[in-house]
Amino acid sequence: MDELITELKAKIIETLNLIDISVQDIDNDAQLIGGDLGLDSIDALELVMMLEKDYGLEIDSKESGVKVFASVRALANHITLHRLGEIN
Amino acid sequence: MQNFFYRFLTTLSRLMGKWVFRIAAWGIASGYFLFSPTRVAVSVRFYRALSPVRHWLYHLWCAWKQYHSFTHVFMDRIFFRDAHDFVFTNEGWEYLDEAVNKKTGGVILMSHVGNWEIAADLLLRVHGRKNSGLKLLLYLGLKRKEQIERAQKESLARNGVKIIAVEKDGGSPFDILEGINFVKEGGFVSLTGDRKWRADQRTISVRFLGHEAFLPETPFIFALLSGAPLFIFFTFRTDGGAYHFKNFPPEYVCAENRSERRNVIRKAAQAYAELLEDAVKRHPFEWYHFEPFLGRKLDNE
Numbered sequence: 152m153d154e155l156i157t158e159l160k161a162k163i164i165e166t167l168n169l170i171d172i173s174v175q176d177i178d179n180d181a182q183l184i185g186g187d188l189g190l191d192s193i194d195a196l197e198l199v200m201m202l203e204k205d206y207g208l209e210i211d212s213k214e215s216g217v218k219v220f221a222s223v224r225a226l227a228n229h230i231t232l233h234r235l236g237e238i239n
Numbered sequence: 240m241q242n243f244f245y246r247f248l249t250t251l252s253r254l255m256g257k258w259v260f261r262i263a264a265w266g267i268a269s270g271y272f273l274f275s276p277t278r279v280a281v282s283v284r285f286y287r288a289l290s291p292v293r294h295w296l297y298h299l300w301c302a303w304k305q306y307h308s309f310t311h312v313f314m315d316r317i318f319f320r321d322a323h324d325f326v327f328t329n330e331g332w333e334y335l336d337e338a339v340n341k342k343t344g345g346v347i348l349m350s351h352v353g354n355w356e357i358a359a360d361l362l363l364r365v366h367g368r369k370n371s372g373l374k375l376l377l378y379l380g381l382k383r384k385e386q387i388e389r390a391q392k393e394s395l396a397r398n399g400v401k402i403i404a405v406e407k408d409g410g411s412p413f414d415i416l417e418g419i420n421f422v423k424e425g426g427f428v429s430l431t432g433d434r435k436w437r438a439d440q441r442t443i444s445v446r447f448l449g450h451e452a453f454l455p456e457t458p459f460i461f462a463l464l465s466g467a468p469l470f471i472f473f474t475f476r477t478d479g480g481a482y483h484f485k486n487f488p489p490e491y492v493c494a495e496n497r498s499e500r501r502n503v504i505r506k507a508a509q510a511y512a513e514l515l516e517d518a519v520k521r522h523p524f525e526w527y528h529f530e531p532f533l534g535r536k537l538d539n540e
Contacts, residue, residue, distance in 0.1 A: 168497055184412050192412035193441060193460050196419060200464055211420050216413035 155227045163223070166201045167194050183220045195220060202226075208233050249317050257318060264310035272306045281531050282306075288448040288533055289523055301523065308524040311476055312354050326479070327361060331486030334470065335362075335427070338489065339373050344422035344467045345489065347375075348432040348458050348511060351528045352518055353474030356395070358484050359429065363398040374426035376401045376418060378436065405436045415457065422465045430458040432471070432511050434530060443505055444534075445512035448519075451534035454512065459504045462492040469507065471514050475522050487514065 160174040163183075167190065181187060184195045195216060202208040202219075208230060210216050219229045252260035272279055282302035283295070290297065315325075338345045349355045359375060377395075379402060395402065401421075405414050418428040435442065435455045442453035462469040468489030475483045492507045494500040519526045 190412075191439065191441065192415045192437075193457065195412050196415055196460065196464055199416060199419065209420075210416060213411055213413040213416050216416045217411065220413075 152227055152231065155230065156223055159223055159226055159230075162201060162205065163198065166197055177223060179224045180222045183222055183226065184216075202230075206230050206233070252317070257314065260314055260317065261310075264313060265307065268306045268310050272303055278529055279306075281529065284533055285448075285526075285528070286523070288450055289520065304524045305527070308476075309527050311480070312527065315354055315357055315476075315480075325357070325361070326481040327484065328481070329484040329486070331488070332362075332484070334486055334488055335373070338427075338468055338470075339425070342425040344425045344465070345427045345470050346422065346458055346462045346465070346467055347427050347429040347470045347472050349429050349472055350431070350433045350515055350518070350526070352515075352522065352526050353476050353482065355429070355474060357482065358472070358474040359400055360395055360398060361482075361484075363395075363400060374399060374401075374421070374424075375429065376403065376421045376426060377429045378403050378405060378414070378418065378431070415461070418461065419465055422461075422467045427470075428461070429472075430461065431455065432458055433515060433528060433532070443508045445505075445509045446537055447512045447516055448533065449538065450536050452512065452532055453534065454508050456504060456508070459492050459507045462490075462507070463494060463500065463504065466491075466493075471511055473514075473518050475518075475525060 156179055157174060160177045163169070163177065164172055164174065169188070172188065177188065184190045184192075184198075198220065199210045199216070202210060210219055219226055248260060248263050279299075279302050282305055283298045286298040286301040286305075287295070290301075335345070349358075355377075359377060363373060363375060377400060403414060403417060418430075422428050432454060441456040441460075443456045443459070445452055445454055458469070461467075468491055470489055471487040473485045475485070477483050490507060490510065492503055494503045
């Protein structure tokens with residue numbers, strides 16, 4: 152899980168071109184969208200596209216978006232569950 | 240209290256005739272004009288930019304006309320029951336047809352020109368009969384959604400138009416997610432091109448009537464990320480109460496890499512600003528924006 156969290160942080164930085172942010176700067180449990188990173192709805196859109204492309208994960212509603220992007224840890228949990236679902 | 244008065248007025252108008260609403264609307268529009276000097280100043284500034292050589296009294300008169308022209312929007316919303324109620328013409332709906340047939344989906348960029356709710360309703364009632372694949376999602380400011388007459392909301396819902404109301408302050412940054420999925424499924428999402436719906440929304444600078452103006456970036460980013468074509472759409476109320484709908488050929492907002500994005504979005508936004516400028520020059524009393532829009536004068540920069 153820690154590996155996935157680190158990977159996701161790097162992906163977030165790369166996808167959103169967060170030049171002055173490092174992996175260490177992103178708190179695992181801090182609010183991702185609308186939080187201290189200053190990410191907004193457009194960033195959310197970009198992350199949704201990234202999730203679909205790189206992890207095969209679709210975020211199909213506002214409610215899902217709120218849950219999945221609650222934090223990096225929540226995002227990692229969601230991806231893990233999605234992968235388990237695929238295996239099953 | 241306001242809702243009660245509005246419902247009372249519309250009921251009375253349906254019983255006694257539209258003249259009741261016309262008279263009341265004239266009074267209300269005049270009241271807004273006389274007692275909202277800040278908003279009137281915004282309109283006067285717009286008309287000064289539109290006709291810089293004319294006297295300030297002319298600009299004030301234009302603002303007066305604009306306020307009274309806006310009453311038509313409300314009247315048409317209330318009394319619109321059936322497509323036969325309105326005479327209308329259209330240009331460019333074949334581009335939407337093509338997008339529906341190819342299942343590309345699309346982003347429809349609307350403006351506060353004319354009456355978009357009627358356009359959306361007619362688009363589906365008349366145009367949608369020919370092409371049942373046309374699905375439409377409207378993003379509207381919450382206040383605007385509340386202004387839509389209940390009967391028209393029901394009509395829009397019956398014709399399959401989905402409305403998402405976005406609160407001006409607050410609201411969720413995830414409101415946009417339903418739209419991207421809608422487009423991916425071949426639907427059409429309508430977004431406002433000439434006004435932000437959230438205070439913290441990102442904007443892009445354009446040139447408009449010789450001034451700097453800031454347009455919401457969302458529609459262009461939406462088109463870029465979804466890959467869907469962008470349609471610029473205007474509605475105009477012509478003489479005699481008829482409507483004309485104009486849809487421009489689709490544009491694709493594409494960037495080969497991230498560093499190019501800002502540039503392509505700026506070009507797309509400027510193209511829209513130029514079409515909007517042309518539209519307001521042709522129909523100067525039908526741009527019901529009423530919010531500060533013009534920034535600093537650019538002269539010949």
